[in-house]
Amino acid sequence: MTDIHAVTAATAEVPEGWPTTEEAALAVQDELRARLDLGEQGPPPGTGPVTGVDVAYDDERGVVAAAAVTLDAATLEVTGRAVAVGPVAFPYVPGLLAFREVPAVLAALEALPGPPGLVVCDGYGLAHPRRFGLACHVGVLTGLPAVGVAKNPFVLAADPPGPGRGDHTPLRLDGEEVGRALRTRAGVKPVFVSAGHRVSLDNACAHTLALTPRYRLPETTRQADALCRTALKEASAQR
DNA sequence: GCGACAG
DNA sequence: ATCTTGTCGC
Known part of the structure; x- marks a missing residue:
């Protein structure tokens, strides 16, 4: 029997050679962008596993907590949860968010009890000034289909x-549709959806709608958000 | 040069 | 992201 309340915990490390300057980070984005797969439609919306990831920070202590929560897309029931705590890997720079969150996010994904499904990130994918937001970064490094669903407009x-x-x-962006402002609840502020990796924009939006039967934000994001916050508090309560 | 700017 | 009470509304 799988205990849906179980949360596997891991420690995140900042990888050797992780960029420490904006210049280095920009170079990495250029390098990884060449590995983007924009030719796939992605898994059918509303079926199979979908994994939400989110992070919470304690900048005072330079600590970040990431959470990954897998749901059954058909029922929205939780099938796996994991958290990872580690050092903040990069300062916040608009356009370079991934360098801050990715190490912890990857650790949380790896700590899941089962294989992740389509990854739903809290931020942008292709709708990024250099077409390589957080969702693209996570997708390319994991090889998983990924989408970005942001709460606020970016550039x-x-x-x-x-x-x-x-x-x-x-x-x-340059006349090309790289994302959409999508209304998930009538009369409520829209969310901003973009494809990250191995998924089309149409399907990214369809997945988003399938995950928002009731709330503005995807259930995956809501679950991951709640989990990483408590994980951060528990981590701070110690040491 | 001055703002704006995912989380 | 995070600091933060009550309050209006479905």
Whole structure:
């Protein structure tokens, strides 16, 4: 019997050679971007495992806690949870968010009791100034299909979508649609969806809608958010 | 040069 | 992200 309340815990390390300067991080983005797979449609929305990841910080202590929570896309029931605590790997620089969160996120994904499904990240994928946001970074490094669902607009502006759930408007970069402002709840502020890796924008949006039957944010993100916050508190309560 | 700027 | 009480509304 799998105990859905069980949470596997791990420690995250900052990898050898991890960028320490913005210049180095930009170079890594350029290198990894060549490995992006934008040709796949991704897994069918509403079926199979879907894994949400999120992180919480204690900048005072330079500690970050990441959580990965896998849900059954059909029922939205939790099938696996894991957390990873470690040092903050990079300062917050808009456009370089991945360098701050990725080590802990990967550790949490690896600590899951079962294989992750499509990864839902809290942030952007292709809708990024250099087309390589957090969701692209996580996708390329894990090889998993990944999407980005952000709560706020980044550098790209979008017209307000219609008032109904499912209404959307494009986020454009150089005339190309790289993401969408998507209304997940009627009359509520939209979320900003973009493909990360091995998934199409249409399917990224379909997955997002399948994960938001009730709340604005995907159930995956809500679960991961709650988990990484408690993990951070528990980590701080010690040492 | 000055702001804006995912989390 | 994080600091933070009550409050209006479904």
